[in-house]
Amino acid sequence: MIRAFNTISANVVAAANQKLYVDREGGFVGYGLKKDEFLSDCSDIDDVIIFRRDGKCMVVKVQEKIFVGKDIIYCSVFKKNDERKVYNLIYLDAKSGISMAKRLAVTGVTRDKEYDLTLGNPKSKITYFTANDNGEAEVVTINLTAQSSAKVKQFDFDFATIGVKNRSAQGNILTRYPVRKITQKTAGTSTLGGVDIWYDDHLGRLNRDERGRSLGKFEAKDLIFAVYKSGEYELTSFDLPTRCEPNDPLVLSKFEPEPVLSAVYYEANQKLWYVKRFKIETTSIDKKFSFIGETKGSKLLAVTADQHPRIEISHLVKDKGPIEKMVLEPAGFIDIRGWKALGNKLPFVRVKDVKLLPPKQPNVPTNGAEAAKVGISTKSKELETAIVPAETQLGLI
Numbered sequence: 001m002i003r004a005f006n007t008i009s010a011n012v013v014a015a016a017n018q019k020l021y022v023d024r025e026g027g028f029v030g031y032g033l034k035k036d037e038f039l040s041d042c043s044d045i046d047d048v049i050i051f052r053r054d055g056k057c058m059v060v061k062v063q064e065k066i067f068v069g070k071d072i073i074y075c076s077v078f079k080k081n082d083e084r085k086v087y088n089l090i091y092l093d094a095k096s097g098i099s100m101a102k103r104l105a106v107t108g109v110t111r112d113k114e115y116d117l118t119l120g121n122p123k124s125k126i127t128y129f130t131a132n133d134n135g136e137a138e139v140v141t142i143n144l145t146a147q148s149s150a151k152v153k154q155f156d157f158d159f160a161t162i163g164v165k166n167r168s169a170q171g172n173i174l175t176r177y178p179v180r181k182i183t184q185k186t187a188g189t190s191t192l193g194g195v196d197i198w199y200d201d202h203l204g205r206l207n208r209d210e211r212g213r214s215l216g217k218f219e220a221k222d223l224i225f226a227v228y229k230s231g232e233y234e235l236t237s238f239d240l241p242t243r244c245e246p247n248d249p250l251v252l253s254k255f256e257p258e259p260v261l262s263a264v265y266y267e268a269n270q271k272l273w274y275v276k277r278f279k280i281e282t283t284s285i286d287k288k289f290s291f292i293g294e295t296k297g298s299k300l301l302a303v304t305a306d307q308h309p310r311i312e313i314s315h316l317v318k319d320k321g322p323i324e325k326m327v328l329e330p331a332g333f334i335d336i337r338g339w340k341a342l343g344n345k346l347p348f349v350r351v352k353d354v355k356l357l358p359p360k361q362p363n364v365p366t367n368g369a370e371a372a373k374v375g376i377s378t379k380s381k382e383l384e385t386a387i388v389p390a391e392t393q394l395g396l397i
Contacts, residue, residue, distance in 0.1 A: 018042050020062065024072040027052075032064035042077050049078035049106060053125050055091055055118035057167065059109045069114075073129050081107050084192055084208070086135040088159045090174055090182060094123035099179050101157065102171030103137070103164045115167055128182040133239055134195050135164065136188030136220055142174065143181040150177045160191050190220045197238050199252055206238060216254045223285070227251035231265060231292035231300035233339075235285055250303050261291075262309045262330040264354050267342065268297030273351050275311070276343025277334045291339045301354040307331065310357040315348040323352055329360055 020042045021033035028036075029048055042048075046062045053071040059078050060066055079085070083105050090101045102117070109115065118124040128140060137159035144153040162172050199205070200212035206224070215224070218238045226249045227233045235255055251261070264275050282289055292298045302311055311328045334344050 018044050018062070020046075020048065020075075020077065022072060022075045024075075025070065027067055027070035027072060028065055029060070029068055029072070029075055030063050030065040039075060040077060047078040047080070047111065048075060050075050051087070051089075051117075051126070051129060055116055055124050055126050057106065057109075057115045057117055058113060059106075059111050061111060073126060074131055076131065078106075083107055084133065084135055084195060086132045086137075086164050086192075088128075088130045088132065088137065088188075089117065089126050090128040090140075091118045091124060091126045091171070092179070093119050093121055094125070095119070095121040096176075097178065098176050099127065099142075099174040100171035101159065101162060101174040102169060103159060103162055104167045104169065105164055106167060117167055119170055127179065130184075130188070132188055132190075134190045134218075134220055135192035137191045138184055138188035139186045141183050141185045142179060143183075144175065145178040145180045148177040150175075156185055159188065164191075188220070194219050195238075197254075204248065215252070218254065223255040225251070225253055225255035225259065225280070227261065227303050227305075228288070229300060230288075230290070231263075231298065232288040232290045233261075233280065234288045235280075235282070237285065250300070251305050253305065259305055260307070260336055261303055261305055262311070262334075263291065263303040263343075264301045264311055264313065264328075264346075264351075265292040266297075266299050266301065266351070267293055267295065268299075269293065269295040273301075273346040273348055274343040275328060275330055275334060275346055276341060277330050277336045278339045278341060278343075279336060281338055289339065301351065302356055304356055304359075306359040308360040310360050312355040312357050313346070313348070313351060314353040314355075315346075316350040316352065317348065319349055321349075327357065331360075 018031035018041070020029065020031060020039045021036045022029045022039055023033055023036045029050060031042065031044070042062055044062065047059050048062050049057070049059050050068045050072055051057050051074040052069050053073050056069060058068060060068060086103055086105050088103050090099055092099050104117070117126070130138065139156055139158045141154065141156050144150050146153070157174060194217035195208060197215045197218050198207050198210055198212045199215055200207055202212070222238060223235045224238050225233070225235060228248055229250060258279055260277055260279055262275070262277050264273065266273050278291060292300055308329065308331050311330065312325060313328060314323055314325050317324060337343070
């Protein structure tokens with residue numbers, strides 16, 4: 001059979017096998033500058049975009065070390081045709097003394113060619129700059145010099161009031177008076193609307209190219225929620241450079257308020273198996289929290305964010321006994337607790353295998369009589385001995 005295959009860009013599958021560094025003052029970028037500032041992971045076929053204080057912008061192929069001009073204010077891996085990445089800047093035109101504000105997207109350039117983002121007059125310079133992955137537009141406060149003849153020496157400017165134009169546009173007049181200081185007043189919100197994000201499990205990368213699994217539409221303040229094989233969870237931004245080891249996250253989704261997770265794990269300190277349901281109570285970004293304890297040897301067997309999960313456990317009741325199976329429905333009999341709680345003890349000598357089954361439909365009725373049949377107390381905080389065939393489901397109130 002002849003099949004049609006989609007064309008795959010080399011940049012998509014290229015491994016992030018290098019680390020990008022920058023020497024801002026000296027004007028060098030590359031993966032060989034290991035003593036300088038680390039920026040991000042990159043591949044050896046990536047391009048890099050650079051913005052300098054003198055208002056020049058250029059794109060170069062990543063190398064071990066390359067000189068791109070002194071006084072670098074921004075440097076990053078460049079993605080061609082990315083219309084959502086918007087650069088907000090204010091520059092001083094040295095000839096007229098006027099400060100100009102502009103927003104631009106860099107979708108395509110000639111490699112190694114310098115582009116002037118100012119009016120081109122010598123000694124012009126960028127006095128404020130931000131790079132925004134989702135077209136965010138912040139509000140800044142402008143402070144004029146004390147000697148200025150302006151009646152109002154401090155005012156706010158919202159970048160959302162100006163449109164995104166090409167790099168050659170001169171921009172909008174911000175002020176004709178000398179500027180002493182520019183500070184960000186409020187963080188930017190996207191002027192482009194929400195963005196659809198996908199996750200490629202094979203490459204371990206977020207993308208906007210519809211590769212892999214859709215995570216939904218993200219606004220500026222939305223976060224990614226990930227649970228790893230190590231038994232840790234993390235909240236992080238949806239920046240496209242965000243990358244995980246392929247197939248490592250057991251759960252990766254858009255973070256919704258107060259998600260409930262169900263997990264089966266082995267606690268090495270007590271040498272016991274537990275099942276728990278817990279909420280995410282932390283708010284720290286880009287920090288991992290272990291919900292199975294710090295004891296060496298503890299391990300996560302299964303985790304799910306399904307509201308009505310079903311978990312099949314293959315286990316031994318006694319040493320050298322037969323392997324038996326039980327299907328747990330944690331939502332029916334386990335209280336929701338904090339992420340540090342141990343959970344409910346499983347009465348098994350050894351767990352051989354854990355499998356997530358399709359979640360239970362919420363409209364299927366359950367009752368306490370089913371619990372009595374298998375010897376599980378709905379009042380106890382721990383599971384009593386309960387061995388049931390795989391086809392039997394524990395649906396408890």
